Amino acid sequence: MTRLFNDPNDFVSDMSRGFALASSRWVRAVNGGVVRSTAAVEPTVSLVVGGGSGHFPAFSGLVGPGLAHGTAMGNVFASPSTKQIMSVARACDQGRGVLFSYGNYAGDVLNFDQAQEQLRAEGIDARTVVVTDDIFSAPSGEIEKRRGIAGDLVVFKVAGAAAEAGLDIAEVERLASSANDHTRSIGVAFSGCTLPGADEPLFTVPDGQMAIGLGIHGEPGIDEVPLPSAIQLAELLVSRLLAEAPDQSKRVVPILNGLGTVKYEELYLLYGLIDPLLRTAGYELVDPEVGEFCTSFDMAGLSLTLLWLDDELEPLWNAPCSSAAFTRGELGTAHVPTGLAGQELPQEQVNTAAPAAASAASQQLGREASAAFTRIAAVLDDAAGELGRLDSVAGDGDHGIGMQRGSKAAARAAADATAAGHGAEAVLASAGEAWADVGGGTSGAIWGRIIGTLAAGFAGDSRPTPTSMAAAIDAAVDKVRMFGGVEVGEKTLLDALVPFATEFSRTVSSSGDDSSPLVLARATTCAAHAATQAAQSTADLVAMRGRARSHGDRSVGTPDPGAISLAMIASAIAEQFTSDTPLPTPTERKAARS
Template structure:
């Protein structure tokens, strides 16, 4: 496969270097808040008594999301890795920075990783006394039928929904009113896209999907998720007609009504081509007697260097039109003239955030010493650390395979994401002390994964190790029964956090049979090692079985029957994880 070319340094440093560049380019608009370096706040926006607007998502979609932080739009953005949600900590840092006592609204595209991470941040914010509400953008009409519209992805329609919410908050509407008009805008926003060529992740420099020289794909997602049909490349007018056909099937427009129109480039499509699409959209709207109140043509929500475009229509009424025209000033968008407030900037360090404790201390601290006898087993803390280090090595070995699996039915970054997570775990293990038991080690693993990985794997694996570690509380080591309980707790944690069940084509399809076979081995009198080996076999069987089922959860769920014949990458990484743990334990016990 041909390698792509990018102007980058070390790909592992691309996000902090990008943020440094953004802040250096717009010091009058943006500042950093918190310790993670991933939360950016408006210099002139957050203020006392105003609803705070926090947006966020994966990098690679610039100018979304940080480009829409500024006066009259979003107050802060939490920035994730490429195509991966930010973890809860930068979301929480952004939340604290914009909390002016009137509540905070989270806005992001409807992807499982974003949902889990933002929900975890909202839970923590609530514990600190900050009221948080959420609106998930669901404008992609290709990603689910009308009766399941709540499952749709958020793509270029983020732009309109963010704009409406930011304007309502800037006008000092209360939280209920901001949420109501934002939900209204979301219901009135419809998008369809087309891809002509792939993008590539900085870590792999390989196209994350393939299209023939004369092919296009209608309905493809902004992470490279497969669309609804692939076929020969058509003319600009034919493509526009196909996109509008799906939109007009749901968007009812009467003569005399108005819309806002966004023709969005995905990264490497010329303005010339985008204006051809706009021309054709206007012809259709003119025929319907519908006028375009305002047009936006250019790159607003991209997908790295993907070739292609999307069309978004926002059906307007007087309220939405007024909010669309409300002044804002951000790095990527200026509407009208924003006048500085008489009391000056109220951005970073503006004094509205609340004092909070150090979350890292709470998460990573060793478990309290439990008096009395501490049951042991073959898996001591030292051996457990060696098992986890072996998982990191195995993931590194197999990360290209995992990304290739994900490229077929997802966005092609699973191996990269898992590599980032397990690399962070390796660094966390360097901090393990002689006093740390298995529960304390698991807390370190959970925090490392959660902080490093914003994709769905982050909160899923963090929850798995939190629950598994808790199952080992009070123990000096794991015997066979404790190991089986450990695996079962991890599996249940993933099921609950991801709201997935066997048959949904997720990592749960590997974890559940792993726990089941480990339990069966224990009932047969198997050793600790044999129980873990049985879990690895169960995970392998579950992984292979995912090829025979259609996805019902996660990004690949949008494919339906098209996901048949392909192994789920999350189930594959589960198998790699459990097999590596078993191999390391076998070596340790020789």
């Protein structure tokens, strides 16, 4: 359990500040993470890594010469936002391209891919190598679906050394991909981890049992077995990894990684059993590593990683590097300070130009939208605990926290935009950007896209008609499909969003009146009801996307938290429209019945 914090919502920012101060020899703070406090004399490809916090020394502890140039740091177990990634990437770029690398989790993929697109649009050569070393998270025929765990260290080390050697971005990318292809990991846990401020761990392991195939974000293991002896555990880890040997090389680097509370003495005891098993199997062991390289807060667990070496990878793995958490050898190239130690780099210049003047009608609509965001934030704040519980069944348990943070940020941004006299389109655009930035993770990225797409439906000076709102909602559905690569039936928020959109359009079309406020209120209410029913029905589905995918069967019987939170938002909006709509007159009621 995490005991040291002030406000749990400020945990990451408070921790990041302390890390930058204590590690100023290697890093300095920027918006969204940290970057090197020194630079090579000659420009190189820039390696930018990142992911959720809670995994130190991954990711911030691996920034320094010979390793990463910067890391984007999300909330605990939540991916950094696109805005954070862009800030770090721009601070690192030296004109020779940016290589992103991170573990293969849905939120990270969405946000890093979006950042890659934006960098390319700016003329920067941006590429990505995703780490997929966890053998338990997908079958060998679907390696591209596997998660990244402690193999992050291998890929970052090889890519960082290749960049340090002055290679171009195509070569750095190729070698990082090769490192990933030659790396396999397996993890086990004896107990779960607890988020800052939480009273209960994200998952529990029954007494006398051990979970196999866990993720590093508090996801439960994929299987549970009776607690083995140390030699039985060593045999399990080694046999499972050797069965996945990527090639015929007999030179391997073993990396035994503690996930949080397994003591170093226990790790060394276990390594003493792993080493002879590998040698008996005919392997030559190269510079074994034992320690903490990719943790999961206070999880009692460990992982074993094997890197199969070849003639290209071995010198890169052995090359010198220096960072707050991983150092080897003496650097042969000079690095010069980039500024005052411990000082934060200047913030990105933000375009603060005033938006176009909004009409009185658009400003009024903006105020109504702001009120809706305030209502949504209150609903999600109350539901954060339950949404987290649903998410912890097959995921990492942070959905409630992410939605809580994102909706509150959106409500604040909407209120600020309203106070500045912005119109409805600008209010929604500001709210969507804030939700994506602060919410982070998969849900933050997707809700940022949904709200940003809906904003286009509020352009102009007049109040949008129900028909135009239906078109904007349909556009949001298309955006989620394309952005998230998901379809109905895969147990995501789309399973509630599509019924919402369908029922909204059906109600509007059947009304025959595109001007009455009653139509919008009725359509929103009916659509919210459809979304709620559909969200509850996701309990019958097997998760096929996101972190829950690896625990698909376990998710059956529990509704998808993303679909449930969407239904809550839909209901809050319906209540907002209903409360803002005057009661119909007898004439209007008669017309509606006819």
